[in-house]
Amino acid sequence: MRSLFLKIFLYFLLIILLVATAVVILTHFRDQEFPPLAQQSFARQAIAEYGREAIQVYEQDGIEGLDEFSKILLSESGIRLLLFDQDSQPLTRKRVPRRMQHMAHRAMHSGEVVFPKMGARNGLASIVHGPSGKTYFVAISLPERPAAQNLVKGVTHGFLGWRLLILLAITAVVCYFLARSLTAPIGRLRRATRKFADGDLSTRIGNQIKGNNELAGLAHDFDEMAGKIEALVGAQKNLLRDISHELRSPLARLGIALELARQQESSAAQNKALARIELEAERMNIMIGQLLSLTRLESGVNAVPLQKFDLQELLSNLVEDANYEAETRRCRVVYNAPEVAIYTGSEELLAQALENVIRNAVKYTDDNTIVSVDLIGAAECWTIQVADHGSGVPEESLAKLFEPFYRVAVARDRQTGGTGIGLAIAERAIRLHSGTITAKNRSQGGLLIEITLPIET
Known part of the structure; x- marks a missing residue:
């Protein structure tokens, strides 16, 4: 029995019925004697x-x-x-x-x-x-007694079954309202915590639970905790956003300085150093852009601009772009999908999320292998599967892949230019569409990322 309301209701009902039944039976036999x-x-x-x-x-x-x-x-x-x-x-x-x-x-x-x-x-x-x-x-x-008097007497004293039935009905009503009064505040508190856990940090219980009892105190503590967490998360997001914006200006100036340095005569070693500086500056610029995207997705604004578009065509364009990058490692991205896949959502957010997932697979697949991208349609959702033929991920790290800045192997990520933000952006964008994204190792080797997007978001 998992329902607290049902437990309280049945316990109160059983206890009251046992006591009341004993009283009725004893009274009945006492009146008989x-x-x-x-x-x-x-x-x-x-x-x-x-x-x-x-x-x-x-x-x-x-x-x-x-x-x-x-x-x-x-x-x-x-x-x-x-x-x-x-x-x-x-x-x-x-x-x-x-x-x-x-x-x-x-x-x-x-x-x-x-x-x-x-x-x-x-x-x-x-x-x-x-x-x-x-x-x-x-x-x-x-x-x-006369017939009418016997009838009244029978209802009130004679028919023990009817007396117990009436008692059961009255007791059930009383126990229902008693159990409801005890569990209703718990239900409100549970809905608030569930809403808070889903990302709405502005959730408060307020005056929904009144009184000076323990549940009202718990609601007050929840509101106080939620306010502090919202302030801390807001401060963290503002810090990330401000730092990202502040870094853009010196990076722009660094780019201008690099162009001016290249216009002057320099040795081969200097040109190599300038190229390295330009590469690192570009990586930092990309990371700052990803940070801004992540901050925007985590800002708490869950409204997704809805528009109808062809999900199959979007994936086809992304696969075509990924193949250019894959050719440098003699890899290939294979795409399987139906002819048309109409979906309602944010094409921009999904393009960014899916591109991050596909490019991540291209980065970590072995040379001379295939990355497969499959779009599977169903009555309630679209499923996108992206599989590579790399070394996979340790089982204990699978659940952390979608956390910001998490990297399985630091040296490998630096070599490929990863920052640990791309999959986090993908997870936030998919979640805004009420979808899910999971990762698991394939039995034949490599990693499989599976995305489900409900047709009605």
Whole structure:
């Protein structure tokens, strides 16, 4: 059971139902054994009034007179009366109900007024002394309630199943609102943390969770933490952006100085040094451009300019450009795709992301090998697979490939001119399109980068 709401709801419901069921059952059986006070009082009055009169009739007219008296009493008032001698033997020729016989026996042994233990609640048996001083036991059964009164009584006392069903419904409603009141703030906090984790650093809970309890305190702490993290990340991004902009100016001046130096006569060694300086300056310029792109993608502005374009044509142009670079190492980029692949998104961002992935594969594939680029269509997404035939990547480094400035081998990256930013840019651009990008080693050697782009972004 993974839902906290469901756990709390069922636990509260079970506990309340157990307690309430026990109370209802005990009350039910207590009411069965002990009649209500109004019935007890009426039964006592009936025995006091009719009991002595029945004894007087019996002592004067015998059993026949007593039976006639009982018959008239039953027809006129609905009260059934039976007289027992001091040994609790019935003084009648008619059939004696077992319930009334048992009450007479109990009254004889206890010497007290007794009521039925179970079942009907409208009977009573008691000791009564006649005019002659003899001891008798009188048992009576009161008339049943009218139909309407029985109906009300049945709903409230008689039908235990209905009482439990009504109790279950009321308890379920109470437990639902109780569990909802406890878990709703947790749900709001979870949605806020999920939104914050997805990159929206401006997420705050604010007044969504009110009160002075622990959850309200946790929401306040979350807002305070989110504010500090947003400020730190913002300061870091601003620093990167400012440094990148500031470096552009001296690089431009360095380029101008290199052109002026080349216009003057210089030795071969000087020309070689100038070429090296120009290469390093160009690399630094490229890195600064990538830093600015990465900062823009991580700025928190998730709005992607949407436009329809042919993804197949975009990849075809990128593969054609990559082949020029691959020819210097006698490599080739092979492209497999359907004729048309219409996609809605930012063509500029995806071009930059896909170019970084393809050029990365060309850099690290072995000489005289093939880099394959496959575009696969499906009902819900487009899948792009870029595979090289290089040495692959250590398994522990696969998850870090898309982190900024991460490089598996520093010496190799410097040799190929890598800075560890290209794949990070690709990951941010793909994520802005609600897509995914993953890396894994191929069984036949090399690295496979797989990109999925949902058709509905």
